[in-house]
Amino acid sequence: MIGRLNHVAIAVPDLKAAAATYRDALGAKVSAPQELPEHGVTVCFVNLPNTKIELLEPLGKASPVAKFMQDNASGGIHHVCYEVDDIIAARDRLLAQGARIIGDGTPKIGAHGLPVLFLHPKDFCGTLVELEQRSA
Ligand SMILES: CC[C@@H](C(=O)O)C(=O)SCCNC(=O)CCNC(=O)[C@H](O)C(C)(C)COP(=O)(O)OP(=O)(O)OC[C@H]1O[C@@H](n2cnc3c(N)ncnc32)[C@H](O)[C@@H]1OP(=O)(O)O
Numbered sequence: 001m002i003g004r005l006n007h008v009a010i011a012v013p014d015l016k017a018a019a020a021t022y023r024d025a026l027g028a029k030v031s032a033p034q035e036l037p038e039h040g041v042t043v044c045f046v047n048l049p050n051t052k053i054e055l056l057e058p059l060g061k062a063s064p065v066a067k068f069m070q071d072n073a074s075g076g077i078h079h080v081c082y083e084v085d086d087i088i089a090a091r092d093r094l095l096a097q098g099a100r101i102i103g104d105g106t107p108k109i110g111a112h113g114l115p116v117l118f119l120h121p122k123d124f125c126g127t128l129v130e131l132e133q134r135s136a
């Protein structure tokens with residue numbers, strides 16, 4: 001069911017500083033910040049030859065990342081994102097297996113303009129898993 005690793009997300013307290021670290025200290029190509037209020041985050045993507053790093057900082061009071069940042073003040077790995085061919089079929093299979101989908105199960109459009117869903121970390125080895133519908 002899961003395919004390519006689309007990105008690994010790192011939550012940070014200061015997105016500009018984190019982007020500068022990846023650009024200047026690590027010599028990586030980093031995208032401009034993208035505010036995504038519907039997700040409660042601002043993100044930059046670090047484009048690597050074989051995947052991406054999603055640097056994200058909380059946006060707004062209701063950010064789903066706020067509590068994570070309280071518990072991890074200097075930041076940390078927040079989630080991994082795997083690609084799936086059919087996000088609805090993947091969701092239904094996971095629900096049938098008793099996995100918890102975060103929210104009402106309706107995919108949201110993510111940073112790449114594709115449907116995404118999140119699976120509860122407690123069901124997946126303590127790791128927040130994001131699924132992204134593979135682009136056609
Ligand atoms: C940029 C757009 C998009 C993309 O296209 O890539 C994104 O990536 S958006 C990214 C931000 N959005 C989300 O993360 C949405 C899904 N996440 C959530 O809804 C919440 O983060 C959560 C998973 C429900 C956690 O909510 P929270 O308020 O932080 O804490 P809880 O107390 O409810 O947590 C329960 C339990 O889970 C542990 N936890 C929380 N976050 C993580 C995490 N990132 N990785 C691993 N474990 C996590 C938390 O510690 C609690 O554990 P216990 O204390 O042991 O119960």
Ligand SMILES: [Co+2]
Nearest residue numbers: 009054081130
């Ligand atoms: Co993500």
